[in-house]
Amino acid sequence: MTQHGHTWYGNDAALVQEYTAWMRLEGNADSTIHNYRNQIIRLDRWLQEQQGEQRLGLMDVDGPTFVTWRASLTIADVTITTYVAYLRSFYSWAVKAGHLAENPALGVPLPRLPRRLPRPIADDRLEHAIDCAPPRIRPWLVLAGYVGLRCCEISVLRRRDVYDTSPQPFIHITGKGQHERQVALSDYVLAELEETLRTRRLWLFPRLDGSNGHVSRNRVSYLGNQHLHRCGVVETMHQLRHRFATAVYAVDRDLRLTQELLGHQDPSTTARYTAIGDTAASAAVAAIQPGRRLRAVRRRRKSS
Template identity: 45%
Template sequence: MTTDEELISAYLRYLVLQGRSDNTRRVYRGRLVELARLLGSGLLQATPDDIATWRAGLTVADPSVLCYAAAVKGFYAWAHSHGHIPANPAMHIPLPRQRQRLPRPISDADLEAAIDQAPARIRPWLVLAGYAGLRCCEIARLRRDGIVDTASGPALLVLGKGDKERLIPMSPYVWDHLQAAGLPRHGWVFLRRDGRPGHVPVGTVTADGNAHLRACGIRATMHQLRHRFGTSAYASSKDIRVVQELMGHSSPATTALYAAHSNADAVSAVAAIQPSETGRGARPVAGRRVS
């Protein structure tokens, strides 16, 4: 009889043939192992009611629900198509609606203050997120051979979502901070602190970076530093395609959201309908009650 571990391994090999990234396979494996532990009776014995109970028990945010559900739906679709089960019990998992939220960039003043107060280990992470637009997972997986010299200057060769590479020009500011952090001769740029081999865990970059921002009294997350890079890049270039390449977005529709913070026409339209400085609707004087 095929065990859950053997089934999961076979499914992951299938994902390799589909070209899915190492990170995607790692995440999917974790979700399937958790589901198998919850079911107890084996993955192939799951019923639609079992899957519905699993879904109802998820307490994570909507984006994580979508990720978890994708792992489970993909597994059972594969198991059904390969003859392991007669029907797909996960076909009708209810999913939250995907909402496109506008970027919420950290302010330049807050970013500069956070960098000034950051310990040496965290400072280059803030710089890479805020001034090169890297995701936390991309910071964690940055390799020394991904910091390259080009004809136009130093650049970052970043391995992004779906194992897609993109080249990001480095400003002197970013380059100086990376050098000050002490670049290794080869391998991972940011190592684990527990002595074990490998790069710093993605969760550590996220958690420690966010904790530092909170300690500085800044209500922002590491991802909002990346938002700052995207909105600033669009404000400077006014070129959606350029910003899409810099951010590593698969769809220009995602990049277009960053244009909302640089809509000069909207600013002009709102300014044109405000009351005059001398009219009855003039701005109130600070400290004076307006009746």
């Protein structure tokens, strides 16, 4: 059976469709579902290449077959770990749904990943990139570097998500897994976003190809990274987020607050009941903003 350009074996197409429907009910984003489904397709194609027309179905795969598949991978260790995690999730669902007795992916050995330190972009390089940026890309750099947003979060921002008229302005963010958080907005960020906020009614960053909807996260990542590299900056958009995390943590070494502002999924129980827009969070975000740049923005506004 062919589905979305891929020929499935036996009942596998129905199983994958059932799995993706379950992921949607759990609130996973379309991009997340797409990534998981693509990895299932990669495994299915490998089964076909290894076994031809007599290949195993997805529910027939056992532990030794998984180990053989894992040994065939010639990709980076971190990518192997990601691929195995996707398939473990799929087979964990299959067990819960009654399609399998046990998860065949649990025993697959994983490479040991080295501990990676944060790689924040230096402030002077970030400021240079912002100064060189075209109007469409400039706010993306500001939101990543000074608010800590992921590209996928920038792409789906709506005008209503920015509470710029509140006594303590903040932005409401729906992140990975539909987890919500709020991050205080400094005067600098508000000044940089002023034109965008004034001219947008629905999406802050709509598509420019004539279609409805927001710019894709891949487009934000691609164009943002392309701009950074064109102006001589080797870092990526995600390293702008590293810069935000490092700077916030340096203010008062509050790891819990940093986790909340970044939208990580494992804050403490107490943190889940703490208002993000409180004085401490606002002060932490405000403390890392470039006052010199804010004054320059205000001077530009007065002269225009």
